[in-house]
Structures are given as C-alpha cells and as structure tokens.
Amino acid sequence: MAEVIAQEKQGGSKQRKKLIRVDMTPMVDLGFLLITFFMFTTNFTKPNVMDLGLPAKSPHPPKHVVDTKNQVTFILGKDNRVFYHQEAAEDLNSSNLKETNFSGINITKIISEAYNKAPKKENFTIIIEPTDDANYKNFVDILDNIAISKKERYGITDIKPWEKKVYEELTK
Structure with a gap:
C-alpha cells in the first residue's frame, strides 16, 4: 500500500508544519498490471469469417443426380x-x-x-x-x-x- 510519511519541519514559528510525501512506487506496479490486463482482454482485429452452410455428411450418398x-x-x-x-x-x-x-x-x-x-x-x-x-x-x-x-x-x-x-x- 502507499505510505504517507509525515515529517515535522523545524522552524522558529509557533506552528509546526508537516511535510507530506506519498510513496508512488506501488502505483507503478498497479499501472503495469492494468496495461497488461487490457492488452490481454482486447481484440485487436476482428476475424474475417465466411459462413458456409454445409450439410452433415451422410453415410448414404443421395441417389438422385442433378440434371x-x-x-x-x-x-x-x-x-x-x-x-x-x-x-x-x-x-x-x-x-x-x-x-x-x-x-x-x-x-x-x-x-x-x-x-x-x-x-x-x-x-x-x-x-x-x-x-x-x-x-x-x-x-x-x-x-x-x-x-x-x-x-x-x-x-x-x-x-x-x-x-x-x-x-x-x-x-x-
């Protein structure tokens, strides 16, 4: 998980200011995981398929011949x-x-x-x-x-x- 590090700034003022630094290293891993996920789940091109309605092969060939x-x-x-x-x-x-x-x-x-x-x-x-x-x-x-x-x-x-x-x- 991301870690928030708070540091106190030393100074002469009466209020202490805290500097917040967020560690972004885990976000890089998450970004690569998301890129990998979308690359694997995206279709880059649609396949070109021609539908041929072919009949099932019969063990007995037809006896009639087309004139x-x-x-x-x-x-x-x-x-x-x-x-x-x-x-x-x-x-x-x-x-x-x-x-x-x-x-x-x-x-x-x-x-x-x-x-x-x-x-x-x-x-x-x-x-x-x-x-x-x-x-x-x-x-x-x-x-x-x-x-x-x-x-x-x-x-x-x-x-x-x-x-x-x-x-x-x-x-x-």
Missing part, C-alpha cells in the same frame, strides 16, 4: 480465369466450355440465364469446381456473385477428370 439442364458449373482456373458449362460428360468439349471473367454482371447474368432455362427451377443448382491453380479470392468472388443472384442451392466439389481434360485443352 444438366437444372445446373450450371463454374470451373475456377489459374490466372483469374473462370469457365462455365451446362453439359453432360459425353457432350462437353472445348467449344461448349465457355470462358467469362469475374465481373459480377457477367456471372450473375450467366446464373440467371441458366435459371430461366431450367425445367425444374426448384432443383436449380450452381456447382463450383476450383482447380488446384485457382486462388482463394476468386472462390470468394464466385460465392459473392451467387449471393447477389439470390440462389441458395450451390455445391463445391473437385473438378471431374472429363472436365479437367477439356479445361487443360483450353488453358494450354
């Missing part, structure tokens, strides 16, 4: 390139795997055109397939464009071998 007319597939490639198609495995080739850019207008337009052509709009699904060369920013951009287009059914999966073959033909 190619009820889906659009985006392939995220290297060098900020994005390709899309609505074809089955046997129909996909380098002429119908189309390329676009990450402009929100283009991707939203592609999604809305595919949605309007879908025979069962309640089953319309957007499939995102990032390649090993894709970067995280492009993945976030495509998710943002899906949110802008207000489509809630989307899936994220690995690129299929038959799609990878056509993709590699176009990127050579």
Whole structure:
C-alpha cells in the first residue's frame, strides 16, 4: 500500500508544519498490471469469417443426380480465369466450355440465364469446381456473385477428370 510519511519541519514559528510525501512506487506496479490486463482482454482485429452452410455428411450418398439442364458449373482456373458449362460428360468439349471473367454482371447474368432455362427451377443448382491453380479470392468472388443472384442451392466439389481434360485443352 502507499505510505504517507509525515515529517515535522523545524522552524522558529509557533506552528509546526508537516511535510507530506506519498510513496508512488506501488502505483507503478498497479499501472503495469492494468496495461497488461487490457492488452490481454482486447481484440485487436476482428476475424474475417465466411459462413458456409454445409450439410452433415451422410453415410448414404443421395441417389438422385442433378440434371444438366437444372445446373450450371463454374470451373475456377489459374490466372483469374473462370469457365462455365451446362453439359453432360459425353457432350462437353472445348467449344461448349465457355470462358467469362469475374465481373459480377457477367456471372450473375450467366446464373440467371441458366435459371430461366431450367425445367425444374426448384432443383436449380450452381456447382463450383476450383482447380488446384485457382486462388482463394476468386472462390470468394464466385460465392459473392451467387449471393447477389439470390440462389441458395450451390455445391463445391473437385473438378471431374472429363472436365479437367477439356479445361487443360483450353488453358494450354
């Protein structure tokens, strides 16, 4: 605790004056304790977290397959390139795997055109397939464009071998 030391001053006057001196050493310790407390309890930056609502993994995979007319597939490639198609495995080739850019207008337009052509709009699904060369920013951009287009059914999966073959033909 702080100590108050009173000293009497000797002098020729009739009143004795007391000098008061407060020892401030414990206050320095208290100041460092407060600084340490606030440093440990303060958040310096808020974490940037993207909420992905992923379903629980089922031991029995679904038996139904999304029809190619009820889906659009985006392939995220290297060098900020994005390709899309609505074809089955046997129909996909380098002429119908189309390329676009990450402009929100283009991707939203592609999604809305595919949605309007879908025979069962309640089953319309957007499939995102990032390649090993894709970067995280492009993945976030495509998710943002899906949110802008207000489509809630989307899936994220690995690129299929038959799609990878056509993709590699176009990127050579």
